[in-house]
Structure formats: structure tokens, C-alpha cells
Amino acid sequence: MALIEMEQIRKSYKMGGDYLEVLRGISLSIDQGDYVAIMGPSGSGKSTLMHILGCLDVPTSGHYFLAGKDISRFQESKLATIRRQQIGFVFQSFNLLTALNALENVALPLLYQGTPPRIQRERAKEALTLVGLGDRLHHRPSQLSGGQQQRVAIARAIVSNPPLLLADEPTGNLDSHAGQEVLSIFTRLHDSGQTVVVITHDAQIAHHANRIIQILDGTIVSSQEVTHV
Numbered sequence: 001m002a003l004i005e006m007e008q009i010r011k012s013y014k015m016g017g018d019y020l021e022v023l024r025g026i027s028l029s030i031d032q033g034d035y036v037a038i039m040g041p042s043g044s045g046k047s048t049l050m051h052i053l054g055c056l057d058v059p060t061s062g063h064y065f066l067a068g069k070d071i072s073r074f075q076e077s078k079l080a081t082i083r084r085q086q087i088g089f090v091f092q093s094f095n096l097l098t099a100l101n102a103l104e105n106v107a108l109p110l111l112y113q114g115t116p117p118r119i120q121r122e123r124a125k126e127a128l129t130l131v132g133l134g135d136r137l138h139h140r141p142s143q144l145s146g147g148q149q150q151r152v153a154i155a156r157a158i159v160s161n162p163p164l165l166l167a168d169e170p171t172g173n174l175d176s177h178a179g180q181e182v183l184s185i186f187t188r189l190h191d192s193g194q195t196v197v198v199i200t201h202d203a204q205i206a207h208h209a210n211r212i213i214q215i216l217d218g219t220i221v222s223s224q225e226v227t228h229v
């Protein structure tokens with residue numbers, strides 16, 4: 001079943017008297033359990049597309065069906081509910097709260113969902129263990145390496161079991177070893193059924209996915225299956 005279906009998504013920004021067209025008719029379909037990389041050069045519209053996929057922004061025109069529901073014209077309050085329930089985000093810059101330790105950062109989405117504190121802690125601990133940080137529960141972000149911080153961010157993204165995991169340049173701030181660790185976590189999550197969409201300009205990173213969608217100047221120029229040997 002298609003988890004994501006986009007039909008002729010356009011996004012433009014008004015700049016002075018002109019419209020800048022950033023997405024120019026994107027149509028794509030992503031199945032549940034898929035692992036897709038979206039590639040393209042700087043400025044091609046990857047993050048703009050990710051913001052729409054992640055319900056952080058709405059398209060100017062076109063339709064976006066998430067789990068069968070057309071959410072293209074939803075108001076912010078409804079989009080916020082979808083984000084909370086259905087989407088886990090991983091960003092290049094980790095976006096952890098510096099005053100909270102790893103366990104508290106990861107528990108945050110559950111806190112917002114009104115999960116009882118004891119269950120928050122249990123699930124946050126499970127998620128941190130899954131990313132190999134079972135021994136860093138009480139470290140604050142400043143006491144963790146970059147790779148560890150990104151793994152905390154991944155744990156936070158998956159702690160409430162969202163159907164969709166979205167990552168925008170997740171290894172952009174990491175050295176190659178820490179980057180490989182992040183990618184191997186994504187592969188494991190995908191192997192256990194998680195739908196993963198990774199945005200990157202790096203072909204090596206993209207090749208961990210099952211399919212690579214290339215965008216250029218706001219349009220899709222190719223969509224290819226990856227064969228893993």
C-alpha cells in the first residue's frame with residue numbers, strides 16, 4: 001500500500017513582485033516499508049519537498065495523500081497532529097534540547113502524547129538501547145559526540161513508532177564512521193518494517209536505500225531501484 005502519494009506538487013514563494021517556483025510538479029509514490037533516498041544538488045528543492053512530506057509546510061498546488069488521506073489543504077493545527085502521530089524527523093543539526101539528558105530528549109514526543117511517565121521512560125530507554133546508547137541515558141547533548149547526538153535524535157524520532165521516518169542530510173555534520181553508524185541504524189529500522197525517506201546530496205548515502213529519486217530544479221528527473229550486492 002502507498003503510504004505517500006504526491007500528485008503534481010508545486011511550491012512557489014513570492015519574492016518581491018515575482019514568484020519563485022521551487023517545486024514544479026512533483027509526483028511520487030512511496031510504499032509502506034520502502035527505503036527511499038531523495039537526491040539532488042544544492043538548491044534543487046530537497047528540503048522544500050521534505051517540509052511538505054513532513055507536514056511542516058503545505059504545497060501551493062497539487063495533492064498529498066498520506067495513508068490515503070488528502071492532507072494538502074490541512075490547517076496548521078491538523079498538520080501538527082499528523083506530525084506528532086505519524087512522522088519522525090531527523091535533521092542535519094540534531095535539534096536536541098541542551099538542558100535535557102538523552103532519556104528526557106527521547107521521551108519528549110511521548111510526553112506530548114500524554115503517555116504516563118513510567119512508560120515514557122521505558123520506551124525511551126528501549127529506543128536508546130536500539131541505537132546503541134543504553135549506557136548513555138543520563139548524558140546531556142554536550143556530553144555526547146556528534147554521532148551519539150544524532151543517534152539520540154533517531155531514538156527520539158522513532159520512540160512513538162511513527163509510520164514515516166524522514167531524515168534531511170542526517171549525516172551532514174558527522175565524520176564518515178559516525179555517518180556509517182547512522183546509516184546502519186536506518187537499514188536495521190527498514191529491515192524491521194519502518195518506512196524511511198532520506199534526503200541527501202551524497203550518492204554513497206543514497207545507495208543504502210532501495211530506491212533513489214533524483215530531483216533537479218524542482219522536478220523529478222529519475223527514479224531508480226538500487227540493487228544491493
Ligand SMILES: Nc1ncnc2c1ncn2[C@@H]1O[C@H](COP(=O)(O)OP(=O)(O)OP(=O)(O)O)[C@@H](O)[C@H]1O
Binds near residue numbers: 020040042043046048
Ligand atoms: N522560504 C523561502 N522563501 C523563498 N525562497 C525559498 C524559501 N525556501 C527555499 N527557497 C528557495 O528554494 C530553493 C530550494 O531550496 P531547498 O532548501 O529546498 O534546497 P535543497 O535542495 O534542500 O538544497 P541544499 O542541498 O543546499 O540543502 C532555493 O533556491 C531557495 O533559495
Ligand SMILES: [Mg+2]
Binds near residue numbers: 047
Ligand atoms: Mg536542504
